[in-house]
Amino acid sequence: MSDAVLRTFVAVPLPAPVRAALGDLSARIRTGGLRGRWVPPENLHLTLAFLGDTEARAVAPIRAALTRAAAGCQAFDLTPAGLGVFPGPRRPRVLWVGLQGGLEALGALAEAVGSALAAIGFPLPRRGAVGHLTLARAKEVFDPEALAAVFQRHGGFAGPPFHVHRIVLYRSQLGAGPARYSPLAEAALGAAGAPFTTGGEP
Numbered sequence: 001m002s003d004a005v006l007r008t009f010v011a012v013p014l015p016a017p018v019r020a021a022l023g024d025l026s027a028r029i030r031t032g033g034l035r036g037r038w039v040p041p042e043n044l045h046l047t048l049a050f051l052g053d054t055e056a057r058a059v060a061p062i063r064a065a066l067t068r069a070a071a072g073c074q075a076f077d078l079t080p081a082g083l084g085v086f087p088g089p090r091r092p093r094v095l096w097v098g099l100q101g102g103l104e105a106l107g108a109l110a111e112a113v114g115s116a117l118a119a120i121g122f123p124l125p126r127r128g129a130v131g132h133l134t135l136a137r138a139k140e141v142f143d144p145e146a147l148a149a150v151f152q153r154h155g156g157f158a159g160p161p162f163h164v165h166r167i168v169l170y171r172s173q174l175g176a177g178p179a180r181y182s183p184l185a186e187a188a189l190g191a192a193g194a195p196f197t198t199g200g201e202p
Helices: 016-031 056-071 103-118 144-154
Strands: 005-013 045-055 076-086 094-101 132-137 162-164 166-173 180-188
Touching: 005 056, 005 103, 005 180, 016 076, 016 094, 016 132, 016 144, 045 056, 045 103, 045 132, 056 103, 056 166, 056 180, 076 103, 076 132, 076 144, 094 103, 103 162
Parallel strands: none
Antiparallel strands: 005 045, 005 166, 076 094, 076 162, 094 132, 166 180
């Protein structure tokens, strides 16, 4: 196991009502004709850091780093709201839902996680990479007319608010169909002590 390589990332899990609301939004957008690779509702999350290929023996140091980062941050609230695209309207390749509420606290959490991971040898995540929930990715770019219709019909979307109180280290397993995400460990915000291995619901 010590030689195994895992594909990992750190994220804020979304409560079931939020995932359900976003899944319903995705279904309505798809019905309208926008084509893309859609994220299954069970895979929706708020990414804080993508670590990529990670040696299994690095999981324990990552757990400790996430505990330190989370302990210095307090819980906060966010609300999914609005739509956007990356990298921009000229070549829209990623469709996402934005966030409102505790964005300053979210930024501080992302910075704390990035700094803690950098201290154990991982590169710092790109700034500005948080603050959105990815719904779909285009093979090349989204059809402009279909995308314009999406923004006209659903640009005012607002989902249920949720409480951010923990972060999770996930393993991503690729294969036929959507990726499968498995929690490896989690850490509570504002809490001292070690994170624990978990297989629970996000």
